[in-house]
Amino acid sequence: MAYKELIGSFDEVRNYIREFFIYGIKKRSDFSDKSGRTYDNRRRQIESWLDGYMSFQQSASGKAQIISVDSREVVHNPLYKAFKTKNFSDYDILLHFCILDMLAGGKELAFRNIAGELQEYGFSGEENVINERTIRLKLQEYEKLGILKVRTEGKKKQYYSLSADAVDLVSWQDAIEFFSETEPMGVVGSFLLDRKELAGCQSNFWYKHHYMLHAIDSEIVETILEGIAEKKYLELVTSGKKHSEEKIKLYPIKLYVSTQNGREYVLGHVSGASGLDFIRVDRIKKVKTGIRCGEYQKFENEYQASKSYLWGVSSGNAKDITHIEMTVRAAEGEEFIVRRLEREKRNGHVYKITDQQYKYVVDTYDAMELMPWIRTFMGRIEKLESSNPQLKKKFDQDMEQLYSMYFGEAQNDIS
Structure with a gap:
């Protein structure tokens, strides 16, 4: 049986792309849902969209197919093609062009006129019969999408016209x-x-x-943003340990995107839990909006009180806060170092100590999240202090390892 390139629902395809082609954690032998033919059909669908971007990786456990893209050579994200393969019926495509054609030129028509004119486009006879409910649902769909606008006259009579499209x-x-x-x-x-x-x-x-991989989560992100804008709960189905699924009721507050790898997180309050939590968007399998949250102001005030302590995606409470002070040398003519501190710090403050010394001071929930950024100032850091001894210990170990790499032996006087 031939496979179909078009799809009805993106949820299943999203999980295939994630597990088999992006992360490469699954192979055909790991596929247990339905039948092997289902896997083959999905694979062919995805390959048809991503032709030229597929490669193979051989390991002891078997051959894995992965998406391979050189981001320096690709201008447009190829994963967007998957959203342009939605299945449609013959009536969908006919109604689309017929309705747009009859309303072209600024025309405004009542529902009865539209239904009547459709007969002239071939929607007549036993084979092409189409009921009024189907036409009405298509008009309502296009109104919701913003393609059409509706003017109501009297109690029930509605007139449809094309929405203005004057954008250059x-x-x-x-x-x-x-x-x-x-x-x-x-x-x-x-x-x-x-x-x-x-x-x-x-x-x-x-x-x-x-960062291209976030593209396949666009529908999920759209629902998250809808929940944030309308102050609604989200009902999530997330992937847990050992392929288990977990249902979560979340009030979303903010969407975070990593500047290091493009990974997306939603920050919010999980119903039944205390404090705020981050959830990785690429672990969300399904999401839909729920009821409006009656306590949204309480949760958003909690976020406002804690956001100055957030560096990455680790949240916490008052007892988790760590104090950090980093003194950096910036000689004359190296003002760019100070500008970097001011530009790249996510919270905290920069103070001038002397003409060539500046101190960055911050309180944060997870001190270790700052370590990759702190390392970028190696060679200019004169002093690093923290209420979390593990941060200073880790920094000293890194310096000793670096010294050993270049000079052959570690020094005990590094401080």
Whole structure:
């Protein structure tokens, strides 16, 4: 039986792409759901979308297929193609073009007129019969999407017309391109770039750090942002240990995106738990909005009180707060060091001690999260102090290891 390139639901495809092609943690022999043919069909679907970006990796446990992309050479994220393969019926495609055609030129038509004119497009006879409910649902769908606008006259009579579309997309090309490759909902920009006004336009951007994997989570992110905007709970199904699933009720407060790897997290309050928690978006299998949260102000006040102590994705409470002070040398003509401190610090303060010494002071929930950033100032750090002794110990060990790599033996007087 031939496979179909088009899909009805993206949820299952998202999990296939994650587990088999991005992380490479599963192979065909690990596939236990349904049948092996189902896996083969999904694999062919994904390969048809990502032709030219697939490679193989051989290991003792078998051959794994992975997505291989050189971000320096790819301008547009290839994973967006998966969103452009949604299944549709013959009626979907016919109604789409017929409705847009009959409302073109600023026309405004009542429902009865639209249903009547559809008969002229071939929706008549026993084979092509289409009921009024199907037409009404399609009009309501397009109204929700913003394609159509509705004017109500009297109690029930409704008139439909096309929404205004006076945006000059060409003048926004650079903004749309940059948005499509850097923002969590960049798939919207990708669809805009497919419009005839922009199709074929040459890109003005190349990316040194191009984080593409977040693209497959766009539908999940959209629902998260909807929950944040409308102050609603989210009902999540997440992947747990040993492939188990966990149901979570979460009030979402903020979406965080890592500048190091592009990974996305949602910060919020988990129902039944205390404090705030981060949940990785790529571990969410399903999500839908729930009821409006009656305590949203309480949870958001809690976030405002704690956000100055957040460096990465570790939350906590007052007893977890660690104090850190780092003194850095910046000689004359090295003002860029001070600018780096000011620009890259996520919280805390920078103080000038002398003309060539500056101190960065911060209180944070997890001191070890700062370590990768602190290391970037090696050679300029004159003093590092912390209420968490493990931070200073780890830094000293790193310095000893570095000294040993270059000079052959560790020194005991490093401090």
